[in-house]
Amino acid sequence: MPELPEVETVRKGLQQFMEGQSIGKVEVFTSKLRWKLPESFEKNLSNQTITTIARRGKYLILEVSNGHCLIVHLGMTGSFAIFSTNGFPKYDNSRKDKHDHVVFHLGNGTVIAYNDPRKFGMMDLIPESKLSIYPPLKTLGVEPLGNGFDEKYLKYHLDRRSSPVKNFLLDQKVIAGIGNIYASEALWRAGISPRRKANRISQKKAGLLVTAIRDVLNDAIKSGGSTLRNYRSVAGNLGYFQHQFRVYDQEGEPCSNENCDGQINRIVQTGRSTFYCPSCQK
DNA sequence: ACATGAGCCTGTGGGC
DNA sequence: TGCCCACAGGCTCATG
Structure with missing residues (x-):
């Protein structure tokens, strides 16, 4: 996982x-x-x-x-x-x-x-x-939390792909470390539909996506860190902790974007589940 | 050069 | 209770 x-x-x-x-x-x-x-x-x-x-x-x-x-x-x-x-x-x-x-x-x-x-x-x-x-x-691409990952880098690679942006984000050769959960979560934060073709994402949206990816990964590391402080007293199992996901596995739930009255959908892209809000992710 | 699908494995949860 | 099926957060390889 x-x-x-x-x-x-x-x-x-x-x-x-x-x-x-x-x-x-x-x-x-x-x-x-x-x-x-x-x-x-x-x-x-x-x-x-x-x-x-x-x-x-x-x-x-x-x-x-x-x-x-x-x-x-x-x-x-x-x-x-x-x-x-x-x-x-x-x-x-x-x-x-x-x-x-x-x-x-x-x-x-x-x-x-x-x-x-x-x-x-x-x-x-x-x-x-x-x-x-x-x-x-x-063959790994840039570290998303490192200096090499910025709007210019992302836009350059987005422009060279015609596949849906969700699939693009899972390509470890471009960005290393994003998986199926955080791909959905980052796109929700950036207000981008997972179905949108990578090469049809604007410069401005690419910038928002960089921030969304950074934020969602950093937030998750933070919540893992808090689990890490506690695990001594519980069990010795490293790395598994519950997150509050905003879209992942939230099919049918109301969108948690407060300016949106949409509902989270589940679709399948190249055999994997994707979760998103069709109302606020365009 | 790219995109897609199969395969690697076991476990779990839902429907009947 | 048991059975069957769908599904699971990743990666690589074969194929088109």
């Missing part, structure tokens, strides 16, 4: 527990997620210190002391959970879920389990020197 804000929240959580720590043992219970784990996955990670935890689009990049980078993508159902450290349950056979595929035992006793029922997630291990040529990463 994770889009950029969820992945960023997971990154911060992992950072708190893993950065600067050593990895002791790595247990692999399922060697094939989206793809097979590389040979010597465990060997190259065990007894290494985790130096940095970064994010690029929806990918996590964990660098360890021998120069390898652990690349993680959560797919649609991937998550990490924290165990065996103060405030969290001990990780043992009674705790192990059947979809726990990879478990990291840190030197300080903390256990971090990767769980993924649908196995659409991925993990890979590459040398730091190969990061810039690693295919899944090198």
Whole structure:
């Protein structure tokens, strides 16, 4: 389920527990997620210190002391959970879920389990020197919260697409990190119909869309951050938190734009649900 | 070069 | 209660 804000929240959580720590043992219970784990996955990670935890689009990049980078993508159902450290349950056979595929035992006793029922997630291990040529990463477009994303960039790429703007927003090669939920949410905020052809969006609307994307992602990261402060006392599951979506999954509800008396519709675009208000999104 | 659809997997919820 | 179907927030590859 994770889009950029969820992945960023997971990154911060992992950072708190893993950065600067050593990895002791790595247990692999399922060697094939989206793809097979590389040979010597465990060997190259065990007894290494985790130096940095970064994010690029929806990918996590964990660098360890021998120069390898652990690349993680959560797919649609991937998550990490924290165990065996103060405030969290001990990780043992009674705790192990059947979809726990990879478990990291840190030197300080903390256990971090990767769980993924649908196995659409991925993990890979590459040398730091190969990061810039690693295919899944090198094809990614700009970070929507970074400096490279502005009205000029967006308009340039919008003008080169005749597909509906909703589909355009899901293209990771243009903007990295937007998924099906935040595409709908951002278009609602910008007052743009998801069905509008990308190349028929005005300069002014493109500017509004940049702001809408930034705001919706930042707001979601903020609400994830507040969950992050609480999760110590609840459970150790990182990255899943309830948002109040304005259009996503709100079919039939009144539009929450106060100047609008419309109703949220659900349509299907290239096989995926899109939610929008036909009255105020043009 | 682009756009679309299938496939990868398992779980959940609604209708009957 | 059980069964069947539709659907789920991502990505890549094959095909047109």
